[in-house]
Amino acid sequence: MAEVQTIAEATAHFGAILEAQAARVAKVRQSPPPTDFSALETIRIGIIGGDGIGPAIAAEAQRLLEELLAEQVAAGKVEFGTIEGLTIENRAAQGKAIPDDVLADIRTYQVTLKGPTTTPEQGDGWPNIESANVAMRKELDLFANVRPVRVPRLGIDWTFFRENTEDLYALGSQGLTLGDLNIDFRLISRPGSERIIRAAFEFAQANHKDSLTVVTKANVVKTTDGAFLDAARKVGADFPEIPWEGWYIDIMTAKLVDEKRRTAFGVMVLPNLYGDILSDEAAEFQGGVGTAGSANIGTEFAMFEAIHGSAPRMVTEGRAQYANPGSMIRASAMLLSHIGLPALGQKLDQAMDLCSQYEKKIEMTGRDTGATSREFGDYVLETMRSADLESRWQAAVDAEAAAAT
Ligand code: IPM
Ligand code: MG
Numbered sequence: 001m002a003e004v005q006t007i008a009e010a011t012a013h014f015g016a017i018l019e020a021q022a023a024r025v026a027k028v029r030q031s032p033p034p035t036d037f038s039a040l041e042t043i044r045i046g047i048i049g050g051d052g053i054g055p056a057i058a059a060e061a062q063r064l065l066e067e068l069l070a071e072q073v074a075a076g077k078v079e080f081g082t083i084e085g086l087t088i089e090n091r092a093a094q095g096k097a098i099p100d101d102v103l104a105d106i107r108t109y110q111v112t113l114k115g116p117t118t119t120p121e122q123g124d125g126w127p128n129i130e131s132a133n134v135a136m137r138k139e140l141d142l143f144a145n146v147r148p149v150r151v152p153r154l155g156i157d158w159t160f161f162r163e164n165t166e167d168l169y170a171l172g173s174q175g176l177t178l179g180d181l182n183i184d185f186r187l188i189s190r191p192g193s194e195r196i197i198r199a200a201f202e203f204a205q206a207n208h209k210d211s212l213t214v215v216t217k218a219n220v221v222k223t224t225d226g227a228f229l230d231a232a233r234k235v236g237a238d239f240p241e242i243p244w245e246g247w248y249i250d251i252m253t254a255k256l257v258d259e260k261r262r263t264a265f266g267v268m269v270l271p272n273l274y275g276d277i278l279s280d281e282a283a284e285f286q287g288g289v290g291t292a293g294s295a296n297i298g299t300e301f302a303m304f305e306a307i308h309g310s311a312p313r314m315v316t317e318g319r320a321q322y323a324n325p326g327s328m329i330r331a332s333a334m335l336l337s338h339i340g341l342p343a344l345g346q347k348l349d350q351a352m353d354l355c356s357q358y359e360k361k362i363e364m365t366g367r368d369t370g371a372t373s374r375e376f377g378d379y380v381l382e383t384m385r386s387a388d389l390e391s392r393w394q395a396a397v398d399a400e401a402a403a404a405t
Contacts (some may be wrong), residue, residue, distance in 0.1 A: 046109030052310025054115025060377035162275025293330030
């Protein structure tokens, strides 16, 4: 944030932003090819506990990952490590979204599993540093935020491709104040839009989805959203077998609630802030943000996390041990697929489906009326270990389909 006194100062501030962003966009144009995990001698997985409820729910996900990857760890193919210091206390003390030594450590891992981290806002007592999530997405160029939401009972099978490095987030900490006037900057670049839209189309193609929805407000926000929509026209031409439609964010938000319309949506691609908002709404149908995982993918690095925050209220109210680790477990399943082990990811997802949607032998309520994170972790572990996991899962899916007809 910059407080300026004159229009000349404001213009200089804006000029510096333009220079830095032009350099960033030039780099996006030349980004390296994606990591080939099968060619790596060792895949390093870094665990970042975060703060608030983060360490407790990250620990549960780590336990499951370690069990699933025991063979790979024994063979030296996978290595786990812990990344310390990405806590609000340390970040505040150092006055940095991500302290330098922590960032250097993060860069030694190709993939990380990250617990939520507190994001300060103006006036909440913490220094107003940038969100660690946002900083990490920018630093590691994790441009694709992939957020699946599935509720088979309701016929919902959505995957959101949220652009993760641009839009209002890119310069969210670099707005300016001139007297009573406050301005934030929104930026959307052509290569930045094309790469996320291409990722969405490629996903649709690989998963045999027959449509794609591009969400903007291009009728009003003409320059930036207009460019995003234009990028969709260009990239879409490379995927003639996947028809796509443009929708406006306001009506899209409404139509996710429309039972008749919403099951027609599959893959959605959107600029950063719309994606942030719409994916929270979507997760609510699945049981809330506590149930949703999120992948932040770049060409060199990837980070997997919950879609929600660190829930400081749960901690101050003494309820941290009742936090739902579901989001982090779903994120772990995505991590497994990302490093080339989709069968293990599927196993974890099936165990999660049984525990959180079908069999539900224990309930998470976020308080002492329900199970603790540890108890839920044990439940998923035991379900995942059972020899008849696959058939139990299939039976539950079939029973639900039969009930629906
Ligand atoms: C998310 C979160 C973050 C975001 C916050 C914590 C900065 O809401 O991952 O969706 O807005 O991106
Ligand atoms: Mg969000």
